[in-house]
Amino acid sequence: MFKAKILFIGPTESGKTVLANFLSDTTENMGGEYRPTQGVRILEFESQPEGSDDKTCEVELWDCSGDFKFESCWPALMKDCSGVVIIFNPDVPSHLKEIETWHSMFISTQTLLDSQCLLIAHHKPGSEVEDGRLPLAPNLSRLPLIHSHLEEEPEDVRHAFYRYLGNVVKAMSESREREEMSIIT
Numbered sequence: 001m002f003k004a005k006i007l008f009i010g011p012t013e014s015g016k017t018v019l020a021n022f023l024s025d026t027t028e029n030m031g032g033e034y035r036p037t038q039g040v041r042i043l044e045f046e047s048q049p050e051g052s053d054d055k056t057c058e059v060e061l062w063d064c065s066g067d068f069k070f071e072s073c074w075p076a077l078m079k080d081c082s083g084v085v086i087i088f089n090p091d092v093p094s095h096l097k098e099i100e101t102w103h104s105m106f107i108s109t110q111t112l113l114d115s116q117c118l119l120i121a122h123h124k125p126g127s128e129v130e131d132g133r134l135p136l137a138p139n140l141s142r143l144p145l146i147h148s149h150l151e152e153e154p155e156d157v158r159h160a161f162y163r164y165l166g167n168v169v170k171a172m173s174e175s176r177e178r179e180e181m182s183i184i185t
Contacts, residue, residue, distance in 0.1 A: 002169050003058040005080055009106055010087040011098045012036060012066035015122035015148070019087060020063040022150055023161050037065040040077060049166035050159070057169055078106060083116040083168040090121040090134055090147075100137050108139070115167040119145040120157075 008016045017037055020026070024043040041063040046056050064070075064077055086102050088095040099119070107117055121134060127149075134145070146160040 001056055001058060002172055003060065004082040004165065004168050004172065005060045005062065006083045006085060006165075006168065007062045007064055007077060007081050007106065008085050008087055009064045009102050010066055011089070011092070011095045011102075014066060014087045014089045014092075014095060015124065016066065016087045017041070017063050018150065019120065019122060019148060019157070020061050022154065023158065024059075024061055036067060037063055039070050039073060040064050047162065047165060049169050050163045051166035051170065055169070057165065059165065074105065078110060081110070081112075082172055083118070083164070084110075084112060085118045085120060085164070086143075087120045087122050087148075089124060091124065091127050096135060099140060103137075103140055113171050114143055116171050117143045118161075118164045119143050120148050121145060122148040122150075125151045 008020050010016055013034060013036075020041070020043055024045045026043055043061040043063065045059055045061070047059050048055070049057050062077060062081070064074075084106050086099050086106075088099050090096070119136075119140065136145075144164065146157070146164075148157045150157060
């Protein structure tokens with residue numbers, strides 16, 4: 001069984017914790033008062049990613065604070081991660097610029113494939129932004145993007161995450177096979 005360590009990163013108040021709780025079935029309450037994550041929360045659950053031939057995967061979802069006061073901890077969070085999900089609120093114009101910083105700090109510095117990365121435009125209730133194309137920087141526009149509407153289409157978000165998780169597990173499997181072949185040869 002594969003164990004996938006997935007980092008949820010992005011600006012403060014973008015919805016990382018709400019999505020992490022939803023995807024890990026930690027809570028069904030999606031409303032409530034905002035409480036910023038301090039450092040990191042680790043949620044563990046089992047999942048059956050799409051395209052993984054009915055294999056179960058252990059998932060560690062690392063819900064990372066978006067506060068830059070925890071920046072000194074980020075190298076430790078990145079160690080041995082299998083995938084990175086950048087979550088942002090498309091209603092907040094500064095988030096589109098901020099996610100470029102998150103990309104350069106967490107994705108550009110690692111050897112992750114584009115398929116191991118995901119952008120989630122998390123639409124909060126009453127969102128004004130349409131699900132169209134967002135003005136993303138070139139290095140971000142090649143990453144897969146999904147729009148999250150937990151109030152309206154929660155299962156669409158879950159299925160998109162399982163597809164992403166399937167890509168992560170496939171990349172992990174291929175990497176493991178290459179490593180084993182290099183040992184044999």
